[in-house]
Amino acid sequence: MKLHDVNTGITKNRKRKRIGRGPGSGHGKTAGRGHKGHKSRSGYSRKPSFQGGTMPLFRRIPKRGFNNAFAPVVKVMNVQDLEALCDDGMEITPEVLTSTRVLTGIFDELKILGNGELTKKLKVSAHRFSKSAVEKIQAAGGEVTILSPKRLPKERAELLKSGEVPRAHK
Numbered sequence: 001m002k003l004h005d006v007n008t009g010i011t012k013n014r015k016r017k018r019i020g021r022g023p024g025s026g027h028g029k030t031a032g033r034g035h036k037g038h039k040s041r042s043g044y045s046r047k048p049s050f051q052g053g054t055m056p057l058f059r060r061i062p063k064r065g066f067n068n069a070f071a072p073v074v075k076v077m078n079v080q081d082l083e084a085l086c087d088d089g090m091e092i093t094p095e096v097l098t099s100t101r102v103l104t105g106i107f108d109e110l111k112i113l114g115n116g117e118l119t120k121k122l123k124v125s126a127h128r129f130s131k132s133a134v135e136k137i138q139a140a141g142g143e144v145t146i147l148s149p150k151r152l153p154k155e156r157a158e159l160l161k162s163g164e165v166p167r168a169h170k
Contacts, residue, residue, distance in 0.1 A: 070157050072108035072149065074128070079136050080116020082124065091123040094147070108150050118142075 020031035033040040049056050077097070085102060086092060094110045097103040103110070112124060114132025118140045125145040129137075134144050151159065 069160065070153055072151070072153075072156065073106065074109045074111050075103050075105075075107040076111050076113055077103070077126075078113045078115040079118045079133055082112070082122060083116060083118050083120060086120060086122055088120045089122070090120075091125070093125045094127075108156070112137075 017027060018025065019027040020029070022028040030040065038044050038046075049058060051057070075094075081102075082092060094103070097110070109127035111128035111130070112126045112133045113130045114134075114136050118136045121141040122137060123143045123145070124137055125147055127147045127149060129144060129146065137144050
């Protein structure tokens with residue numbers, strides 16, 4: 001160790017770099033920003049999609065398909081989520097899951113998928129179930145209840161026109 005190594009790494013008392021304060025500071029005139037160009041201007045921030053003036057990828061690729069504004073918004077839960085969150089013999093409905101903040105946001109239907117294992121006996125009510133989810137819930141001694149849709153497509157379209165229900169967000 002030499003004398004010049006004693007203070008290396010100690011930044012507690014280091015003065016902040018004052019830029020744009022004359023040529024003697026080493027960071028005067030252009031203040032470390034170089035000459036001209038976008039990056040030298042105040043308020044500049046490059047957009048994530050900017051590719052150096054080249055035609056961006058999202059504009060080179062053609063549009064495809066459409067987003068159906070009238071499609072029901074479906075939230076998905078797996079059997080393994082029910083296993084982790086619920087106690088044995090519990091009754092599970094979309095209302096219970098929203099009130100306990102397990103499911104958040106606005107949605108029309110709940111679908112239960114069969115990913116994972118289930119050992120607890122549960123009474124599950126939802127709008128949709130996968131075949132494997134039904135098999136696993138019934139194999140564990142539970143019950144499956146299929147709920148009718150919250151809104152029919154025609155009712156949903158009328159509510160969307162009136163502005164009461166937000167559009168589907170994909």
